[in-house]
Amino acid sequence: MLINLINPNTSPGMTECIHQAALAVCSHGVQLRSVHPTQGTPSIESYLEEAIATTGVIEQVIAGEKLGCQAHILACFGDPGLDAARELAQAPVIGIAEAAMHSASLLGHKFSIVTTLSRTLAMSEHLVHKYGFAQRCAGISAVDIAVLDLHNPASQAYERILKACQQAVEEQGADTLILGCAGMADLNQRLSQALGVPVVDGVSSAVGLAEMLIRCGLSTSKRHAYALPPQKCYTGWAAETINPI
Numbered sequence: 001m002l003i004n005l006i007n008p009n010t011s012p013g014m015t016e017c018i019h020q021a022a023l024a025v026c027s028h029g030v031q032l033r034s035v036h037p038t039q040g041t042p043s044i045e046s047y048l049e050e051a052i053a054t055t056g057v058i059e060q061v062i063a064g065e066k067l068g069c070q071a072h073i074l075a076c077f078g079d080p081g082l083d084a085a086r087e088l089a090q091a092p093v094i095g096i097a098e099a100a101m102h103s104a105s106l107l108g109h110k111f112s113i114v115t116t117l118s119r120t121l122a123m124s125e126h127l128v129h130k131y132g133f134a135q136r137c138a139g140i141s142a143v144d145i146a147v148l149d150l151h152n153p154a155s156q157a158y159e160r161i162l163k164a165c166q167q168a169v170e171e172q173g174a175d176t177l178i179l180g181c182a183g184m185a186d187l188n189q190r191l192s193q194a195l196g197v198p199v200v201d202g203v204s205s206a207v208g209l210a211e212m213l214i215r216c217g218l219s220t221s222k223r224h225a226y227a228l229p230p231q232k233c234y235t236g237w238a239a240e241t242i243n244p245i
């Protein structure tokens with residue numbers, strides 16, 4: 001079983017963090033193709049950076065399809081390029097935000113999301129509604145730590161995320177929490193033990209869902225929404241990357 005684990009930003013340290021989180025939960029014999037785009041943005045914290053990252057996601061999904069990857073995981077909480085990737089792919093394509101929301105909805109009545117920068121709150125809110133979880137989301141909050149500072153000891157990320165999680169449980173009524181960044185993937189178990197409630201990391205949830213879909217022999221539907229894109233004469237990057245599907 002080969003799973004295409006894509007970090008949509010270009011930071012090798014985050015790719016390694018994501019790889020380790022996936023390795024900790026994947027079944028024996030599962031191979032992970034842990035990659036990031038050759039060009040793009042070192043972290044994704046804005047609509048512009050999300051748009052930039054989408055091209056790298058498309059490149060890596062096409063590469064994974066050619067290698068016979070049996071599922072693709074987009075390991076950024078904005079799920080950048082998810083719908084385009086599903087149009088291009090035969091294999092299932094799973095975004096860590098959508099995966100986390102499905103997992104959390106099986107564990108409690110209401111989940112809250114704790115994410116990085118306040119400016120990305122609207123992005124997470126959009127995904128909650130897009131995926132149909134508005135009735136299950138108690139709230140979304142940010143710790144205002146930049147993605148690439150999450151592993152900087154000076155940021156006190158663990159303590160600040162813990163406090164935001166505690167507030168979500170006490171003030172928003174959340175009984176389950178979701179970590180709103182792939183860079184937090186190494187914190188969920190420690191936080192869950194400290195808080196006494198489930199804390200869901202999207203990377204590990206996506207790996208579990210990917211394995212399940214592969215074992216059930218399920219793949220992306222190619223009717224209607226995610227049918228292959230119409231054949232057109234693209235130019236430039238698109239012609240070099242997409243035309244020879």
Ligand SMILES: NC(=O)NC1=NC(=O)NC1=O
Nearest residue numbers: 009043044076077181182
């Ligand atoms: N909420 C976020 O900032 N998410 C993320 N930005 C990244 O670069 N990776 C993420 O998971």
